[in-house]
Amino acid sequence: MFGDWQDSLFRFSAEKGQDVRISRIDSFGGAIATILIDPLGREVLREGIQTEATASLTYSGNYTLIFPNDADNGREFTFRVDTAPTPGLPMDSPTPDSSAAVMLGDLIEGSLQSLGDENVYEFSLDRPSHLNLNVIVGTFNDHRLRFTIENDSGLILEDQRLLSIDGLGGLARHGLLPAGNYTLTTHLRVNLSADYSFQLVDSSTYQVLQDNETVAFDSSANELRGFQFTAAKGDRYFLEVEGTASASVNAFQLSVKDTYGNELYNRSSTAIPVFETPFSGTYNITFFRNHSNVGDVRLSLHRLDPPVATPIQLNQRVSGIANYPLEREVFTFSVDTQTLLHFDSELQLGDAERVSWMLEGEGGIVIPKRVFDTRFNFDNVFTFTLQPGEYRLTVEPEFASEYDFTLAKQLDAAPIVFDETVFTSIPPGGIRIFQFDAVAGQRFYVDVEEYPDGELEEWSLLDSFGKSGFPERTSNLMVQSVPEDGTYTLLVSDFQSTDEDIPLRFNVAAIDPVQSTSLVFGQRYDGEILVPGDTAEFTFDVTQPELYSFDGLLEDDLNWRLDGPRGEVFSNTTADEVEFLSPGPYVLTIDPRExxxxxxxxxxxxxxxxxxxAHDREIPVSVESYESRIYQFDANAGDRIDINQTTSDQFTFRTWSLYDQYGRRVT
Structure with missing residues (x-):
């Protein structure tokens, strides 16, 4: 261990011709800077050590090992220094022990005591095989133990971690091993003893798992369990893992591979354990717990039955539940004539984002796969025109969950007219469709007379071609303006949490065209906006550049906006305004946000x-509440002005501003 800005020095003796190995016993943190100095004060080694470093010694005597620290953070680590037992004997060429013949599935136990020890095991494959290494005794991610596999053609795997190979997916991940003779050699990476036991497992000997079968087993730390099952091309499966009260399944690895070692599912890369088999044959499942907990695990293989098509009718509310994630439900319907339809989802917003649907016709895909969430997203894909023919709608929840939807036929819409009260009710999660005629430029809003909370939030508007094309709406008070003559469709949905029909009384209120008033300067204007979306317009002309005061006379004035020859002057404000205006026509709009x-x-x-x-004279002032008055006086450059209120029995100035002859505010 070294402290902040502190170097650590160590000394050891060695003989000329020896090799030295400096090994880290721990494997945590980054590389450790290391310097080795020989008896003559010369550097023999300088590098960062992550696991180990070696050097050949050319002098006998005392060597100094330095771990420099040029930072303000201390560090703790463990290391070991070893020299070859006999000068001239390379440290990477240990004397091997005798080899032992093993069979696949045998429990192989061994022990390595010091650096240089090796255990050699020989095995044979009579046919190409997928192997996994099932470690029984050892600590996950222990860096001390290593192994190498070779056959007559050369190295297959070199210097792999013996106790972490399961966590990497096993030997089968590296391909199909051909038939032949093999040698597996275990050795130590550092000079610390280690015990181990493992099995070489052929995936063809895995326990057979039947469709919809559940197996329970004890799950030990680092132990691999293998299963195999037979599937047909196109079969879909859901792989479920559960643990009893004594088991934790939060730290495990799970994968599914075909007979060629291709991975269909891996828990580390895909959250939902649903997969489809690409061809008929045998498939392998491997379960590996890389955690210290030991307990019971239940593994279930659910085959998702091919969906059976269910006929439905247009305007019919369809509801159901998926028992497993990504379990598909298929519904069929037919269209006799060209029909305009709207897909309406009755799911709550969060649930709708986790359920998808897709529509197919006789010529292929009509609507590609997309989520149910139609609320607040009135885009064109939820309203579409279908030609006569047969259609297939597929629903696929991301998780086991409920779903609801309606294919609403707009030709069955109820006709309505402007400013006429409509009495109706909406079934739980249902939809009502209405149609009305309008001319280009017609403005209106939905006036709700009876409905829970008094606000109809779930509605959308479609033009004559079934396209929305209208801005996003979160309130019935949002004013709409139709772009062209035609028949327009109003869709009203219910998302209330109730099992009863909800009464609804409303009318589509037309807004008269805005009438402009020619404004007279200095004259007071009083009015009232009676319905949402109504506005008041006042026009005036400016003949020469000059200052104007826009004075609101009520405590809670409506918003106003001023537009001129160069565009918007000010907008969305209730405050009084003073503006220097250029010549040209102007329009002052009250309540521009509608x-x-x-x-x-x-x-x-x-x-x-x-x-x-004039200066030094009292000015009598009489103003109404919230009214402003304007006064002018002459002054010379450098004059100091004091504006003093001499009476206070009636009112006190709230604000005052001073402008120069060029329209610039002085104070």
């Missing part, structure tokens, strides 16, 4: 019409 109702009052003054006042 969402509120209520009274308004204002006046517009020209600064050029302001009352002239």
């Amino acid at each position: 969402t509120t109702t209520g009274p308004y009052a204002f006046k517009v003054d020209r600064f050029v019409d302001a009352e002239a006042i």
Whole structure:
């Protein structure tokens, strides 16, 4: 261990011709900077050690080992220094023990005591095989034990971690091993003793698992369990893992492979254990726990039966439940004439994002796979025109869950007219469709007279071609304007948590075209916005550049906006405004956001019409609440001005502003 900015020094004796190996016993953290100095003070070695480093010694005597630390953080680690037992004997050429013949499936037990020890095992394969290494005794991710596999053609695997090979997927991950003779050699990476036991397992000997069968077994740390099952091309499966109260399945690996070693499912890369078999044959499942907990595990292989098509009718509410993730349900229907349909989902927002649907016709896919979430997303894909023919709709929940939907036929819509009250009710999770005629530019809003909470949030509007093309809506008070003459469709859905029909009384309220008023400067204007979306417009012309005051006369004035020859001057504000305007026509709009109702009052003054006042004279002022007055006086450059209120029995100035002759605000 070394502290902040502190180097650690160690000394050992060695003979000329010996090799030295510096090994880290731990394997945590980054590389450790290491320097080795010989008896003459020369560097023999300088490098960062992650696991080990070696050097040949050319002098006898005392060697110094330095671990420099040029940072303000301490570090703790463990290391070992070993020299070859006999000068001239390379450390990487140990004397091997005698080899032992083993059979696949045998429990192989061994022990290595010191650096240089090896255990050699020989086995044979009479046919190409997939092998896995099932370690019984050992600590997961222990870096000390290593193994190598070779056959007559050379190395197959070199210097692999013996106790972590299961966590990497086993030997089968490296391909199909050909028939022949093999040698497996175990050795130590550092000079620390280690015991081990393992099995070489042929995947063809895995326990056979039947469709929809559950197997229970004890799961030991680092132990691999293998299973095999037979499937036909196109079969779909759900692989379920559960643990008893004494078992934790939070840290395990699970994979499914075909007979060629190709992976169909791996828990580390795919969350939902659902897969489809690409051809008829045998498939392998491997379960490996890389955790210290030991307990019972239940593994179930559920074959998802091919969906049986269920006929449905248009305008019929369809509901169901999927018992397993990605379990598909198929529904069929026919269309006799060209028909405009709307896919309406009755799922809550979060659930709708986890269920998908797809529509196919006689010529292929009509609507590609997409989620159920139609709320707040009134795009064109949920409304579509179908030609006569047979159709197939597939529903696929991401998890085991319920689903609801309706294919609403717009030709069955109820006709309505503007400003006429409609009495109806909406079934739980249902939909109602209405149609009305409108001319280009017609403005309207949905006036809800009876409904829970008084707000109809779930509705959408479609044009004559079944396209939405209207802005996103979260309120019935949002004003709409139709772009062209035609028949428009209003779809009203219910997402209330109730099992009863919900009464609804509403009308589609038309908004009269806006009438403009020619504005007179200095005159007070009073009015009222009676319905959402209604506005008031006032027009005036500016003949020369000058200052104007826009003065709101109520405590809670509506928003207003001013547009001129160069575009918007100000908008979405209730505050009084002072603007220097260029020549040209102007339009002042009250309630430009078209969402509120209520009274308004204002006046517009020209600064050029302001009352002239003189210095050092009292000015009598009489104003109404929230009213502003404008005064003018002459001054020379450098004059100091004091504006003093001499009476306070009636009111106190709230604000005042001073502008120069160029329209610039002085204070």
